[in-house]
Amino acid sequence: MKYRDLLVAEITPEMEGRRVRVAGWVHAVRSIGKLAFLILRDFSGTIQVTFRVPKDVSEEEKKRYKELIKKVSKIPPESVVMVVGVVRRDPRAPRGVELSGEEIEVLNEAKSPLPLDVSGKVDAHIDTRLANRPIDLRRPESQAVLRLVSLSAKAIREYLYSLNFVEVFTPKIIASGTEGGAQLVPVFYFGKTAYLAQSPQLYKELLTSSLEYVFEIAPAWRHEESDTPYHLAEFISVDVEMAFADYNDVMKVLENVVKRVIDSVKNEGRKWLEVLGHEPPEVNLPIPRITYKEAWEILKAEGVEVEPGEDFGTPELRKLSEALEREGKTSGGFYFITDWPADVRPFYTKRGGKEVIGGKEVDLSESFDLNWRHLEISSGSTRIHRRNELEEELKKRGLNPANFEWYLKWYDYGMPPHAGWGMGLQRLMVPVAGIPNVRLASTFPRDMKRLVP
Known part of the structure; x- marks a missing residue:
């Protein structure tokens, strides 16, 4: 018919x-x-x-x-x-x-009444919407968000392909955690315990020794006790890894990816933006960069106390972003924080000298975060490419190098210097689509409370 x-x-x-x-x-x-x-x-x-x-x-x-x-x-x-x-x-x-x-x-013929109003005339709480997601996705606003997610993924792929990146697909059932034992999701695997991948990190690093420039857009999992508008247990991670590159090189790729996404959405997604009544931020390159030390000093001037060398939480990032926006030191709300303390970064992050911060000497690393206002969008670094240094870093973090032998042994056979980053696609949609909750950028979100639909 x-x-x-x-x-x-x-x-x-x-x-x-x-x-x-x-x-x-x-x-x-x-x-x-x-x-x-x-x-x-x-x-x-x-x-x-x-x-x-x-x-x-x-x-x-x-x-x-x-x-x-x-x-x-x-x-x-x-x-x-x-x-x-x-x-x-x-x-x-x-x-x-x-x-x-x-x-x-x-x-x-549909049953009546409907579990929620598709026309949008009657508002529904986000929990009601997500519990009835197949119906919620019929709403024009819900469809518009997912259209923009699709358009964003397309823009990312097209830009990375233009730079000779190879799209890869790495295992999602793994033997050990990317960053140790925290936040792992165990699965029963042929009589053994395995885990769902937190990221393709270790595999994409190994792939730089052959394909050199690789990227992946795929699910990743984190068992986090975080019930916020910005956390998902299963999310879409955009990952990039480059051989013969450092963190400055991959930051340039990242900021160009963000600009390409926003420009594509503005040019090709106008219909969907109008449905949402949203205009993405204007991003001009280069995106401003501040070091961890500069960020720490700004927070201190704002009356926010952070122990030198410690990570920043959401309250600190809110204060920091407000100060930076007042001073015009963001691009559409985006900014990089670079040169983080080595001890708050993953074991594979290359160290980058020392700095006295607040009277305390801190070991730094060649690493960065890309934030939009208070929200971390992406994180990356120059990676360690020598086995002995990796083993030392694992031991410093109380991890047993023997558990990572499947990964470490390939560093004996010519691993190039490399760098990369990972970005949460749903988080990027917060400024791009103007959504208040990353769950709205997921078809059927998985979080602490949701396993169905």
Whole structure:
């Protein structure tokens, strides 16, 4: 069976008089006397279908149309229908066009009432929306966010391909944690305990010894006791690794990725941005950089006490970003913090000298975070490429090098200097799509409370 000739967005006033077949969902329906109005929705948009009794037809046809109008008026919202109608130019209708309905077939009638209002007229709490996600995803706003996620992933891929990166797909069931034993999600694997990958970190590093420039866009898992708008147990990680590069090189790639995403969304995703009523920030390159020491000194001047060498939490980053934005030291809210203390970074991070911060000597590293306001979007570094240094770092963190032998042994056979970063795609969508919660940028989010749908 042929369900449709056109998408509703392809129907224009210039097609007046053409008989077409469309299919989709009943967004809304109402009847007024001898008229029935049905708003039909497919992924491209909506169109009004008006059912009325024609004047110049036989009595038998008039009776058929009256039965048709009665049938239409009783169809529950979100039912799936196929409609045959004639295109009519009407300046009062959305886009100046409607269909004069001639036939309708209900392909699947929806139960009533709906678990939430797809039209958006009645607000629903985010927990209600996520519990009924397949229905929530029919809302234009929800679809717009996922369209922008898709467009962003496309922009990332196209830019990295243009730099001769190879897209790779690494194992997601692994023998040991990327960064030790914390936040691991165990799985039963052929009688042994394995884990879901926290990131492709160790594998993408090994791949620099062959493919040199690699990237991956794939799920990753973190068993974090964090129930915030910015944390997911399963998220999409964008990972890049480059041979013969340091952290300055990969920061340039990262800032260009962010700009490409925002420019692509503004140019190709205008329709979806209008649905969301959002305009992404303007990003000019280079994105400003401050060192950890400079950030620490700004916080101290703001009256925020942080032990030198310790990580910054969300309250500290809020204060820092507010100060930087006041001083015009961000680009659309984006900024880098570089040269982090080595002890708060993963074991594979290359050390980068010492610095006296707040009267305390701190070992630094060639590392960075890219933040948007208070939110960490990406983290990266120059990596250690010598086995003996990696083993020393593992021991300093109380980790047994023997547990990482599957990874370490390949450093005996010519591992190049390399650097890279990982970025949370859903987090990037906070400024790009203007969403208040990263769960809205996931099809079916997984967090502390959600395993279904």
